[in-house]
Amino acid sequence: MMKQYDDIIIGFGKGGKTLAAELARRGHKVAMIERSDKMYGGTCINIGCIPTKTLVHAAKLAPHGVSWTDQKNYYAQAIRQKEDVVSLLRQKNYDNLTHHPNVTVYTGTGSFTAPDKVEVSLSGREKESLQAPRIFINTGAESIIPPIEGIKGNPHVFTSTSIMELKELPEKLAVIGGGYVGLEFASMYASFGSQVTVLEGHADLIPREDRDVADIVKEVLEKKGITFRMNAKVQSIAGKEIAVRDAVSEEPFHLEADAILLATGRRPFTEGLNLEAAGVETDERGAVKVNERLQTTNPHVWAIGDVKGGLQFTYISLDDYRIIREDLFGDSARSTADRDPVGYSVFIDPPLSRIGLNEEEALRKGLNVKIGKLPVAGIPRARTLGETEGLFKVVIDADTNKIVGCTLFGPESSEVLNSVAIAMKAGMDYTFLRDFIFTHPSMSEALNDLMNV
Numbered sequence: 001m002m003k004q005y006d007d008i009i010i011g012f013g014k015g016g017k018t019l020a021a022e023l024a025r026r027g028h029k030v031a032m033i034e035r036s037d038k039m040y041g042g043t044c045i046n047i048g049c050i051p052t053k054t055l056v057h058a059a060k061l062a063p064h065g066v067s068w069t070d071q072k073n074y075y076a077q078a079i080r081q082k083e084d085v086v087s088l089l090r091q092k093n094y095d096n097l098t099h100h101p102n103v104t105v106y107t108g109t110g111s112f113t114a115p116d117k118v119e120v121s122l123s124g125r126e127k128e129s130l131q132a133p134r135i136f137i138n139t140g141a142e143s144i145i146p147p148i149e150g151i152k153g154n155p156h157v158f159t160s161t162s163i164m165e166l167k168e169l170p171e172k173l174a175v176i177g178g179g180y181v182g183l184e185f186a187s188m189y190a191s192f193g194s195q196v197t198v199l200e201g202h203a204d205l206i207p208r209e210d211r212d213v214a215d216i217v218k219e220v221l222e223k224k225g226i227t228f229r230m231n232a233k234v235q236s237i238a239g240k241e242i243a244v245r246d247a248v249s250e251e252p253f254h255l256e257a258d259a260i261l262l263a264t265g266r267r268p269f270t271e272g273l274n275l276e277a278a279g280v281e282t283d284e285r286g287a288v289k290v291n292e293r294l295q296t297t298n299p300h301v302w303a304i305g306d307v308k309g310g311l312q313f314t315y316i317s318l319d320d321y322r323i324i325r326e327d328l329f330g331d332s333a334r335s336t337a338d339r340d341p342v343g344y345s346v347f348i349d350p351p352l353s354r355i356g357l358n359e360e361e362a363l364r365k366g367l368n369v370k371i372g373k374l375p376v377a378g379i380p381r382a383r384t385l386g387e388t389e390g391l392f393k394v395v396i397d398a399d400t401n402k403i404v405g406c407t408l409f410g411p412e413s414s415e416v417l418n419s420v421a422i423a424m425k426a427g428m429d430y431t432f433l434r435d436f437i438f439t440h441p442s443m444s445e446a447l448n449d450l451m452n453v
């Protein structure tokens, strides 16, 4: 029998679960469909931000100069702690929705059968048919598995999800891909005590950043013991052996690793959704096509988060929820068009955080720029923390006095960046931060000096 709802949400991601609670609070009858009982709360809680940042923190505190057995024991304990944090949050996320009388959580895979109908395949052969005038797709993204021979069935090859289940610290770790996931895991495992090699296919590390910043990041990570092989084209993997070719010199080389992490990107996940039945189109990258208010090509179906392509961050999924909330219940003033600039942090040690344009991008745009640079070693708080590596850099439009971009590589940069973001969003001149009264000693107070250009 067809079950009627006001709203169906497919996927328990950040935006979807927040929207479910909001709709339920407003008296809507909501169905939330999640395909896995290990994924209530979505990627961030279970296999993304929260477990990685729990491990990044534990890695920072890892003992050094101790035996390999002690390092392994410490790592195993960190994995257990991570599991505790994740299961607590997963349960909390589940309870938050199931405790609401207006929400029904279905644990099964959702698939469209018509523009307003979704079938849920529950465990076993059971199915439920649901119908609603509004449907929201929040199915996230999946790891891209590169077409390299020897990956399938190889117990030494991992994705970011499966490596966090690995209970034994790998002595040697090879990371294929030097993006967000690659660098965060490389930095974390190096801190736990693994010997890490990053194999990056591109000629430059973090190509989106200014070269002066990228060079310092590379130098700091190399000091941690990480080896970088750029232009690295992995040819095949056999057990622990990786056959690589240098794309420039054409030289082949081999590498042995106890664990091999695939960190070659994530793409929108729409498998099994049967989008055609709903008239929902995808683009050439497989992302669900949306307009500025996140409506798909079917105006009664919306897409939220990673599944719609673009920036893959939890806070983007959350902001997608705000756009939809305002569209359904507010003045529809919010849209994806007024979102920029959006900041980000890569949680290496120390973290790398950035918002807006970098120097190279600003120059390419023909802006007349003033550049402020501050070595982290010159910041009193960095001294008290004993973490003096890194560089802060700001790009100011000399004609308007506005901050057009800021890159912070140093301790607590993921926090400090938010102050810069607020100043930028509020349209303040750079002098606002130059003359702002910050607490002392704090990393934020370095913005006084950074902006003193």
Ligand SMILES: Cc1cc2nc3c(=O)[nH]c(=O)nc-3n(C[C@H](O)[C@H](O)[C@H](O)COP(=O)(O)OP(=O)(O)OC[C@H]3O[C@@H](n4cnc5c(N)ncnc54)[C@H](O)[C@@H]3O)c2cc1C
Pocket (backbone or CB within 6 Å): 010, 011, 012, 013, 014, 015, 016, 033, 034, 035, 036, 039, 040, 041, 042, 043, 044, 045, 047, 048, 049, 050, 052, 053, 108, 109, 110, 111, 138, 139, 140, 141, 160, 181, 269, 271, 272, 273, 304, 305, 306, 307, 311, 312, 313, 314, 315, 317, 347
């Ligand atoms: C290792 C890692 C670290 C990260 N670290 C950060 C970070 O520090 N900060 C940050 O902001 N972002 C980080 N991200 C990115 C962030 O996790 C994602 O951008 C965010 O979680 C995406 O959320 P979402 O709302 O799109 O959906 P998701 O949270 O991905 O939820 C989608 C859900 O849909 C379910 N689903 C899929 N198909 C179906 C179906 N047909 N039927 C039913 N259910 C289905 C999935 O099981 C999943 O639970 C990280 C990602 C990874 C992989």
Ligand SMILES: NC(=O)c1ccc[n+]([C@@H]2O[C@H](COP(=O)([O-])OP(=O)(O)OC[C@H]3O[C@@H](n4cnc5c(N)ncnc54)[C@H](O)[C@@H]3O)[C@@H](O)[C@H]2O)c1
Pocket (backbone or CB within 6 Å): 146, 176, 177, 178, 179, 180, 181, 182, 184, 199, 200, 201, 202, 232, 233, 234, 263, 264, 265, 266, 311, 312, 313, 344, 345, 346, 347
């Ligand atoms: N701190 C955070 O906010 C955070 C942390 C982790 C992940 N994420 C999100 O997850 C997404 C996915 O991260 P990711 O690091 O997997 O993707 P990414 O796109 O950031 O990086 C992938 C890297 O792999 C390289 N690559 C691709 N194919 C390769 C191959 N065959 N051999 C060698 N190198 C290859 C690319 O050149 C690129 O540098 C990110 O876009 C990000 O939004 C965010």
